[in-house]
Amino acid sequence: MGRTMPDNAIRPRKEFGKTIAADITHRLREEIVTCGLAPGEPLRFDVLRERFGASFTTLREALTALAAEGLVDAQEQRGFRVAPVSRQDLVEVTDARVLIEVELMRRAIQKGDDDWEIAVISTLHRLKRIEQRDPEHPLRDPEWKIAHRQFHQALVSACGSATLLAIRAELFDRAERYRHLSANFRPRPRDKAGEHQAIMQAAISRNADLAVQLIETHIRSTADNVAKYAGHLLETE
Amino acid sequence: MGRTMPDNAIRPRKEFGKTIAADITHRLREEIVTCGLAPGEPLRFDVLRERFGASFTTLREALTALAAEGLVDAQEQRGFRVAPVSRQDLVEVTDARVLIEVELMRRAIQKGDDDWEIAVISTLHRLKRIEQRDPEHPLRDPEWKIAHRQFHQALVSACGSATLLAIRAELFDRAERYRHLSANFRPRPRDKAGEHQAIMQAAISRNADLAVQLIETHIRSTADNVAKYAGHLLETE
DNA sequence: CGGACCACTATTTTCGAAAATAATAGCGGT
DNA sequence: ACCGCTATTATTTTCGAAAATAGTGGTCCG
Known part of the structure; x- marks a missing residue:
């Protein structure tokens, strides 16, 4: 157990034993698959940060994973967007x-x-x-x-x-x-x-x-x- | 061009237009495929940091991408290792x-x-x-x-x-x-x-x-x- | 009027410090 | 001595600030 963890942690931010990044990957995939995030929609960090409550780098990790799965389109130096449909x-x-x-x-x-x-x-x-x-x-x-x-x-x-x-x-x-x-x-x-x-x-x-x-x-x-x-x-x- | 970039940048750290993360992903994949990094070998951040000269989060992004390809094995909360062979x-x-x-x-x-x-x-x-x-x-x-x-x-x-x-x-x-x-x-x-x-x-x-x-x-x-x-x-x- | 250049803003990308977690060693009781 | 527990250390994971880059609008010159 970490030495600085307060006892009054209200609720777990994520499932036990899993990283936040893996959790976000899961939730993002769900949103994309169900078209809660529309095809082609740009995925800006400000917005995602607000919606998922995680930091830049954590979100970036999740987006990279989903890009490898073909659900997200990574445009180098120009951010990510939901993979377009055709x-x-x-x-x-x-x-x-x-x-x-x-x-x-x-x-x-x-x-x-x-x-x-x-x-x-x-x-x-x-x-x-x-x-x-x-x-x-x-x-x-x-x-x-x-x-x-x-x-x-x-x-x-x-x-x-x-x-x-x-x-x-x-x-x-x-x-x-x-x-x-x-x-x-x-x-x-x-x-x-x-x-x-x-x-x-x-x-x-x-x-x-x-x-x-x-x-x-x-x-x-x-x-x-x-x-x-x-x-x-x-x-x- | 960034407003604070010094003119004496010796050499480009990476290919033009590509992110460092994508570059590291490439190089890491190469090392793993050629068994420069042995199957099952743990991939510790200190070591990678030294070898590739990138920061934690950038490396993490590369490792996550390779995990999705099956070349790296992500063990939640316990780091990454080269995917084992069998x-x-x-x-x-x-x-x-x-x-x-x-x-x-x-x-x-x-x-x-x-x-x-x-x-x-x-x-x-x-x-x-x-x-x-x-x-x-x-x-x-x-x-x-x-x-x-x-x-x-x-x-x-x-x-x-x-x-x-x-x-x-x-x-x-x-x-x-x-x-x-x-x-x-x-x-x-x-x-x-x-x-x-x-x-x-x-x-x-x-x-x-x-x-x-x-x-x-x-x-x-x-x-x-x-x-x-x-x-x-x-x-x- | 048009279009190249510059300054400014918006956004992404990278970094290293700080927090969280796992691994290890040391200690005390049985 | 051996098991369980706690303190310490090693390592990963997360964060937000800072740097790099793309985008935008405005200005000046032909």
Whole structure:
């Protein structure tokens, strides 16, 4: 314990054992992915300092990390901005996701053990529960978002490659930003529940070809929806 | 120009227009990839400060960026260290490289135009020239290293996806570190020149299946060599 | 009127000191 | 002697001031 820490520290500024920088990275990523910070928006230090209550250098560290993930655009000597969106980027991200996720799905189906099956089933169960509660605007519900992420994560978790899982996670975040972008304009959510159910069944029954085909359709149709309902937001460079 | 900058600034501390942090990131990456900094070695700020002549926060920013690339391991509240190596990691990196590079090779062969062909041919030409000069220890020669990287980069450059190219580049660096690890123990370089020539020819003649097969063999045999001649260095962690 | 140059302002980038945390050594009780 | 605890030291992490750089507007000359 530090020798000068006062006993009356009101509340922890951050999670125990984590650095402030890591915490800010987390929060900033969340804001960017959910479009709380709009694509292309400049990230000025004064503003961030006010919003996150951290100093220049700490913020800078967080921004650098997010730049490496492709969520932030670092313009040397001219600061940072939220990574811009574009049709081209959406296509690239979708394409890369299909390539990697399809491969990981195959590997997970081949390698997955009992724990994997349980994880897939239980994460889907939770997702469905949340959807029953509020079937209108799932993307607005932070709980749905987390459950949705966890279901897709569980599906491929047994693939055996931490390296590829990390890459997949980055691409997932970048794609999620596009989903949020179109969420306000999409008239009604399509039948995601049914798709998830079908993917789960194909995976558990070890039908790799079917599971892979469903996943690919799932990813591509999501991207198509974004292009359709948020196309007007994709023209700016 | 800053109002207090003295006229007698001896030499630029860094390349024009780039931040010091970006410069340090570059130099640190180089040192790690070439194993000038050994895998697992702790990266203490005093030492780095001395070696690179930058301050805490600037170094921290560079380390954070490299952590996102997988070359540095950040242990919260306990500093940074060079990412450790392991048999498992080597397998994962090799696997991921094959998956991605094979796909990019196909796309490049399908999309590549005249400029692409010229880039492939000319980068291979330079590579061969350098090999003629000093056929013994190519990995020791920084020029060979650059030319080798540029040839492989040129091969896939026409794939059309900046996203996948960035991922590929990261994996290339991580693999190159393993090559350096085994360079000191490998008795003689195998016939890389011939392999490169064959890959080039298959690519230029648009024989995708052959090119892809050669690339995969090329990547896997490199990894096998590392495991064979540097296996004793992979047991830690 | 236009456009190069300069002074001034806004903003980012870097630095080293200070705070927080982890690692280590020394001490006292059982 | 050995374990647990506290004081000390080593190291990382954070901060805000200061330096460097980019941006802006105004002025002077052709």
